[in-house]
Amino acid sequence: MTQKIPAIDAAFLHMESHDTPMHVAGLQIFSLPAGAGPDYLRRLVAELKAPRELSAPWNLRLRPSALSRLTPAWEEDHDVDLDYHVRHLALPQPGGERELGVLVSRLHSHRLNRRRPLWECHVIEGLENHRFALYTKIHHALVDGVTTMRLLMQALAENPHGPLVPPWAAQARMPPPAPTAPRALQRRAATAAGALQGLARMAGQAGREAGSLVAPYAAPRSPLNGRVTGQRRLATQQFEMARIKRLARAAEATLNDVVLALCSAALRRFLKDANTLPAQPLVAAIPVSMRPPGDATDGNAVSLMLARLGTDIADPAARLAAIREGTQRAKDHLRTMTTDAQALYSSLFAAPFALQTLAGLTGRTRPFFNVTVSNVPGPAGRLFLGDARLEAMYPVSIAAHGQALNITCTSYAGSLNFGLLGCRDSLPHLQRLAVYMADAMAELEEQFGLPADIPRAAA
Amino acid sequence: MTQKIPAIDAAFLHMESHDTPMHVAGLQIFSLPAGAGPDYLRRLVAELKAPRELSAPWNLRLRPSALSRLTPAWEEDHDVDLDYHVRHLALPQPGGERELGVLVSRLHSHRLNRRRPLWECHVIEGLENHRFALYTKIHHALVDGVTTMRLLMQALAENPHGPLVPPWAAQARMPPPAPTAPRALQRRAATAAGALQGLARMAGQAGREAGSLVAPYAAPRSPLNGRVTGQRRLATQQFEMARIKRLARAAEATLNDVVLALCSAALRRFLKDANTLPAQPLVAAIPVSMRPPGDATDGNAVSLMLARLGTDIADPAARLAAIREGTQRAKDHLRTMTTDAQALYSSLFAAPFALQTLAGLTGRTRPFFNVTVSNVPGPAGRLFLGDARLEAMYPVSIAAHGQALNITCTSYAGSLNFGLLGCRDSLPHLQRLAVYMADAMAELEEQFGLPADIPRAAA
Known part of the structure; x- marks a missing residue:
């Protein structure tokens, strides 16, 4: 049985090069159960290798063919x-x-072998404080980042008493085979007709847009938007959700505004370190889940929103206020649109980006936006792989020409887990971004008079 | 300063593909010095990273250019x-x-990054019995396997009391910059004129050749000579030199005949396991160092000798006798030739192989020989990296289409160290070859009535 790969998925095969691997991954941190012996992980690896029948997408490989x-x-x-x-x-x-970050960064720099099903799972021993890690990578031509997280999460159990079921085992709990909403959106956005209609609509609106509602092409040039090489660097950061919510309440902002403020503060300091902070504020692309009034369609309504990050503003509270104002206006704008219009609006960013990438132009022209910041909702309750408890789950995304940094966070059991994935060569010392995010959190708490009574998570 | 890469070296860049990485490596095993603390290797890594000025070839990268x-x-x-x-x-x-073999095999499967100097050094912690390992890979376009071993050995010290000098440090003891004899031979062999002259000479001699003197094209088809994929597997084996010499004396054979007999026995059993042992004996290509009578030229005289491995013979002693007879006749034949004739004789194998590889034909036609078995002389005395003693040094060579297995051994401080490097996909369970070599040694010793009083080295 063969199935033709849809053009939007195949694009990730065509775009892939030594410099731009096109896989996504999840990094999961587990606690070793009490009393785990020295051969615990060897037995775990054996269990992960045990399934004889695999489910899609783990059993799919490229059909070998001269026409492939x-x-x-x-x-x-x-x-x-x-x-x-x-x-x-x-x-x-x-x-x-630090050692984990170095290893996972290196693993994420290697392309997958196209002769085999396009995934790898690395069981990583020797993580301090009685822990271990799983790094699971899969090609974006098979599934996107959101689906990868879902595949990995759905294979876990809600208690530590059941058998271990590898995500690729045929009996694993599988997500529905229908395309996810973001992917469906991408498909639509990728049609030239959709992009052209959107461009026309956008041109008509351009005169009416003003202030913080960012139109495409307004992003400044920055080191985040040049050409990349094939070496990746992952940085991670974990915050307690309660801390972020408390700060959001104090600042009368949304949780996502606080997320953007942390990213903004870290990026501002990171770029200032290297004397490369643009005078104009950086622009973030933010996939947002929303449902306009009167919309009764099935599934999620996901759109792409652009917002200025206020990286030109020195005062942390003023910066957060600017972000809050900008995202509010962008959301109001999106809300007035129909679902179709939202998809087209988003296609303005997605389609030209894909076309430019295919043409090898990205990273050489003015960027549409500087960095993507995604927040992917995760499970609220504790999860287990066999009898090992999941402590954290970090998304590991893609860097590409013109988009040397990706920030994705996901929630899990009362924590918010950030994966910052970038090009090691064009963004040296990327791991400082994670440290700077923690500093930014403390700084904002101080500005809003919040006591440091919630213990800080480790960097 | 740029320097044009000679065509014979550049060929290793052109031939390289995802399936055929073209780097060689050395795997060195060290003892941790008594009293080494938990941060010993971290400090060692820092010392290896310390040099600010690097010497060639470690500081050479490909000139980036559209014409490159x-x-x-x-x-x-x-x-x-x-x-x-x-x-x-x-x-x-x-x-x-086992764990070391799996890791090094995986490292040897990754191609080097062409944007940077074409080498990597991996310091490997956690080797049992208070040891650690260094795996150092370098592109064959820069240096061949013999030179790689020399570069790594010459950076070591003869006692544990001096400072650690990384091989790439500008002050490291360097080999002479002149091309090595094997490489000079390759250059000569690669000229079309040389190959054609050699072919003509060979055709003239064909009628006179008989018996064990193997002419090209006589090798049988075997799983060792198909197409390869990019995954490599390394197996290693160490013997005490005294054991091999004792067996050679008892069998009235040379040390190299014993080496070939061990390889032959292991290959016979390995291929029989999979029901793929050819009826005709396998043919080995053996680089030999020799100096014909009256030759007063400078440097080593290195030639390539083909010998049947007797893999069709069940009895170990009879097999060794057949190998001894075959290598003796091949050497006698080489000795009657002038140095020029030897080079041309060797070019028969080397040049068509290189041409076929470039044309993508190797692995699809009848092989000239089945496997290369090299014995590279190493240092006799103990060596040290800083205060860590070198225990073993294994060559890690190249597998290519048509040559899925390479066996190279090198001597060090009273031991003979075998690196068996093959394609993981076309030669599954390659590590069994190393186990079978140890079994073959014990079997031959028994046949020749030698007591097992010399303790056997670990597999």
Whole structure:
């Protein structure tokens, strides 16, 4: 059985190069259960390799064919070599977040092998404080980042007493096979007709737009938007959700505004360090989930919103206020649109970006936006892999020419987990962004007179 | 300063693909000095990253240029990012030879980054019995396997009391810049004129050749000679030199005949396991160092000798006798030739192989030989990296279409160290070859009535 790969998915195969690997990943941190012996992880690896029947997308490989570059198709691999896909690694001493970051960054820099199903799972031993990690990567031509997180989460159990079911096992709880809303949107956005209609509509509105509602092409040039090389760097940061919500209440802002303010403060300081902070504020692209009045369609309504990050403003509270005002106006604007109009509005950013990427132009022209900041809702309750408790789950996204940094966060059991993924060469010392986010949190709390009574999470 | 890359070296850039990485490596095993603390390796890594000035070839990168595929050239990189090139890894529990083999095999499967100097050094922590390992890979376009071993060995000290000098440090003891004899031979062999002259001479001799003197094209088809994928598997084996010499004396054979007999026995059993042992004996290509009578030229005289491995013979002693007879006749034949004739004789194998590789034909036609078995002499005395003693040094070579397995051994301080490097997909369970070599040794010793009084080295 083969299935033709839709053009929007195949684009991730065509766009891929040594400099721009096109896989996404999830980094999961687990606690070793009390009393786990020295062979606990070896047995875990054996269990992960045990399934004989695999479910899609884990069993899909590219059909080998001379035409495969022109008309790529998936075919089922009935004899997946799990010794190849599931790997057992370890961290050098002291096995801290730094060593983990270095290893995962390196793993994320390697392209997947196109002769095999396009995924790998790395079980990482030696993480300090009695923990271990799973880094699972999968090609974006198979699933997007949101679906990857969902696949990994849905394979976990709500208590530590059941059997371990690998995400790729045929009996694993599977998400519905229908395309996810963001992907459906991408498909629509990728049609040239949609993009052109959107452009026409946008041109008509241009005269009426003003203030904080950011139109495309308004983003400044920055080191975030040049060409990238193939080396990636991952930085992670975890906050307690209660802290972020408390700050949002105090600042009369939304949780997402606080997220943007933390990113903004960190980016401002990071770029100032290198004397590369643009005079104009950076522009973030933010996928937003929303449902306009009267909309009764099924599924999520997801659109893309552009907002200035206020990186030109020195005062943290004033910066947060500017972000809040900008996102409010952008959302009001989106809300007045029909679902179709929202999709077209979003297509303005998505389609030209994809076209430019294919033409090899991105990173050489003025950016449409400087950085994508996504917030993907995750599960509220504790989850377990066998008897090991999940402590954190970080999204690991894609960097591309013109988009050297991606920030994605996801919620899990009372925490908000940030994965910052960038190009190691064009954005050196990327891990400082994570440290700066923690500093920005403390600074904002101080400005709003919030006591530091909620213990801070480790960087 | 740029320097044009000679065509024979550039060929390794042109031939390289996802399936056929073209780097060689050395795997060095060290003992941790008594009293080494938990941060010993972190400090070692820092020392390896310390040099600010690097010597060739470690500071050479490909000149970036649109023409670089046609006329590749080296240029000096005056700001090599040693954080990129020197990496700190660890083995999962229990940190045995198996875990080391899996990790190094995976590292050897990744191509080097062509934007940077074409080498990497991986410091590997967590090797059981108080040891650690260094895996250093370098592109064959820069240096061949023999030179790589020499570069790594010459950076070591003869006692544990001096400072640690990384091989790439400008002050490291360097080999002479002149091309090595094997490489000079390759250059000569690669000229079309040389190959054609050699072919003509060979055709004239064909009628006179008989018996064990193997002519090209006589090798049988085997799984060792198909197409390869990009995944590599390394197996290692160490023997005490005294054991091999004792067996050679008892069998009235040379040390190299014993080496070939061990390879032959292991290959016979390995191929029989999979029901793929050819009826005709496998043919090995053996680089030999020799100096014909009356030759007063400078440098080493290195030639390539083909010998049947007797893999069709069940009895170990009879197999060794057949190998001994075959290599003796091949050497007698080579000795009657002038140095020029030897080079041309060798070019018969080397040049068509290179041409076929470039044409993408290797692995699809009848092989000239089945496997290369090289014995590279190494240092006799103990060596040290800082205060850590070198225990073993394994060559890690190249597998290519048509040559899915390479066996290279090198001597060090009373031991003979085998690196068996093959394609993981076309030669599954390659590590069994190393186990079978140890079994073959014991079997031959028994046949020749040698007591097992010399303790056997670990597999």
